[in-house]
Amino acid sequence: MPILKATGLTKRFGKFTALDGVDLELNKGEVYGFIGPNGAGKSTTIRILLGMLKATAGEAHIFGKDVWKDAVELHKKIAYVPGDVNLWPNLTGGEVIDLFMKMRGAKNQGKKEALMERFKFDPTKKSRTYSKGNRQKVALIAAFASNADLYILDEPTSGLDPLMERIFQECVQEAKDAGKSVLLSSHILSEVERLCDRVGIIREGKIIERGTLDELRHLTRTNLTIQTKELITNLEEFTGIHNLEKEGHNLSFQVDTEEMDAIIRHISQFGIVKLESAPPTLEDLFMRHYQGEERVSSEMGGLR
């Protein structure tokens, strides 16, 4: 039973279509990775889910409630961290965290203090003096100090240093262990790989790929690095080989998962000395879609 269900979300700003029929489902206790290049529609989707934008078409429900009509009621159970946290310059960080917690309803002072300690955050400075990372910490502390059931995080770690990013990942893991659900939009694909159960890739306002990481890997290529006794011949005859680099007895290439069997059979005839295989990273996956887009556009350019 999904706690978040969006169907056919469409958003037009004048003639520009920002979202074109986005479907999204998030189950209880799940961390869902929402990835895509800048301007693909991630933030627009999230702002619709938060009831700040009204969808032109389609609908979205969280915990069975309409995200536009029941926004205020829903937000008591949702904690949100934007990628660009804007704070009132003349309030201190501590004051803003209190305000944010109060605006959601319940307060948990002990948890707040513990998080400020973990994130090494000084709450007595005026917000105008905070760096981007510190502004981000304000929103993160306020979010994780609250007892939300759903966390909506829109590129939450931009500006954080690697140590703080690690602490953020711990916080997400703890939330997950406590049975909470997380919608994580991120650019840092290693972070998504580490934390997320399922992933949706959005491009130009459409979800172009979705599934568990394992499922997505089947759609993509494995990186192989091979050394053989004899020189390999006839490799060019096979389909499904990409980015081939040959250097004497050493070669490396990517192979489409469905062609893997045939190619390995062929190669093994030449006496394998070394074989390294690496699973496709999310980055490969992402780049494949991204480059696909470029290829299409360059082909179209050629037609003109």
Add this chain to the structure above:
Amino acid sequence: MSQKLFTGTGYLTKLMVRQNRLKLLLWLVGLIAVTLATAVAYPDIYPDEQSRAAFVLTMENPAMIAMLGVGYEDYATIGSLFAHEMLLFTTIAVAIMNILLVGRSTRADEEDGRVELIRSLPVGRLAYLNGAAIVAVVTNVLVAVLIGTGILLLDIDGMAVQGAYLYGATLGATGLVFAGFTALFAQLAETSRGSTMLSFGTLIAAYLVRASGDVSSEALSLVSPLGWTVRTEVFVENHWWPVYVMLAVAVVLGLVAFYLNAIRDLESGFIPERAGKRSASVFLQTTMGLAFRLQRTNLIAWAIGIFLLSASFGAILGDLEVYFSDNEFVQAFLAEGDNSMMEQFIVLLMAIMALISTVPVVMTVLKLKSEENKHLTENYYSRAVSRSRVLGSYVCLSMIASFVMQALVATGLWSVGVMVVDDALAFDTTFASALVYLPAMWILIGLAVFFIGIAPKAASFTWLYVIFGFVVIYLGDILEFPEWLNNLSAFHHTPQIPTEDMDFMRVLILVGIAIVLTVIGFVGYNRRDIQG
């Protein structure tokens, strides 16, 4: 060594001029235009002995002395009248220009990280401050020369060469003193806000010290730079010593600033920023508490300004009465009407003050729009706060502000007026004549809410309507506006107490319009996308 400290001053100066050229141009044009336009008008405002006698009478009032400084022994020439009324306030404007200009090019640029970038280049440690100092000096010299020459060219009786240039030089020299203070505070404070606050604090203190000194003791006045300003007796005695003293002070302040700049670390100050609060007070945690906190400084400043303005109008009420009772012609004229001259004066005053009070009130509502532009309303709406609640808080706050501002208008006018007028000003009438404008002010709040809800991009059109209100009151008669045009201003429909009776029907209609506009705005705001 010393040469290396200043390496790069040349192109940094150019850069600063480039960054500030529009602001500088507007300030210079504004200062010169206002000064010259007023100077031209003076011979017409005070054409004869009688009008000057009235002026002298007004100026001898302690409240006026506190406001404008010690006057001249005699006001034989137009120049002395002009200088007495204009010099101090123009000086304050020049001082504000210097504070903003120097503050921006020193601590603010440092706080925003621009100085860091510059300092990483082969540029001397003092070059940035030196550039700012050069721009300030050139600007103030321009003020002095252009205003001096301008006054001279107007060729007004009693404004000769000496006086004209002394007038300009006084403005420029006082400006440099405040440029010096700002440069110094930019080294002391750690934030741009801190240095600006210290600079404006000094300006306000200088004004207050001079005000109490001018009324009580000359020695006290001489502590304040603005006390020196009003002692030039420009156009009559033409004392140049205050200009020299101010230049010397400016140089000393500047040197101290240079020294401190050379010995301190980048982005540090000598006055440590004190730690802020760890947690939010209960009041701040309410939506309205936050809305108030964000505009606290602004609202308090307006409240003080409005109170002082009405108090000073109260101070001249007494002189009005003396002036009119001495004047047989005016008495004869008044005998025909039912209302005293003073009542008519109060009616006009209340209309103007109500419009001035409207400015902070409208600002309070429109703050919500600027919060949205800065992506700050997202902080509410991503949490369990409804749009009606936020908008409602801003509307409530601005309604409270409208009441407080108008109450201050009445209190200021009444408390000072009652001391100087023989047949005491009635407390209840004064309050009624101020508070009767509230419904018209609420229409302005309603209009702002309407725009915020329906057409947020057009929200600043509210200001056009405020300006239209001013035009109707100031120029409606002069320009012979047709009645329908005057009727478009909400303020035009307010019963003019005390010369008119209270008209509940009209007031209720105004309240009704305000409610309709506000409700439409609320509905629209709940339905539209949040843009920021």
